Amino acid sequence: MRRLRLTDVKNADQTNVRLVCPYNRNISPIGVKQVKVIQPPGEKEGFTINLTVAADGTKYPVVIVFKGAAKTGKLSEKISKTLVFPPNIFVTSSRSAWWNQEIDEEYIKQNFPLDGDETVFIRDNFIVHKMDWR
Numbered sequence: 001m002r003r004l005r006l007t008d009v010k011n012a013d014q015t016n017v018r019l020v021c022p023y024n025r026n027i028s029p030i031g032v033k034q035v036k037v038i039q040p041p042g043e044k045e046g047f048t049i050n051l052t053v054a055a056d057g058t059k060y061p062v063v064i065v066f067k068g069a070a071k072t073g074k075l076s077e078k079i080s081k082t083l084v085f086p087p088n089i090f091v092t093s094s095r096s097a098w099w100n101q102e103i104d105e106e107y108i109k110q111n112f113p114l115d116g117d118e119t120v121f122i123r124d125n126f127i128v129h130k131m132d133w134r
Contacts, residue, residue, distance in 0.1 A: 006056035011122040014099040018046040047097050061088045068093030
């Protein structure tokens with residue numbers, strides 16, 4: 001194995017972003033038998049963001065996964081037309097707004113083609129990251 005360049009070592013991870021963050025503290029008098037929990041108004045929906053960076057600082061396109069239709073997982077055409085993102089942000093969708101195997105494989109194919117160069121791709125142990133690289 002040859003000595004890897006910093007550009008050949010990449011790290012990626014996904015995180016869920018809530019559109020409305022629930023409160024995590026309540027203030028109530030000591031000794032009360034019931035504590036009223038107040039949540040902020042709005043849907044408790046969110047989206048997933050995937051960020052990838054190489055050890056040399058190179059940033060790869062961001063992927064945002066929104067929640068799509070219940071049956072197909074696809075964003076409606078109306079929503080797709082209203083979203084405006086810079087060219088380095090890729091928008092997709094799934095039924096749950098979570099990163100899945102299909103999105104993972106497409107992201108790898110588009111951004112890290114098998115061109116003969118050795119690359120170390122560091123990721124967590126999330127089940128969708130396990131794939132056959134042959």
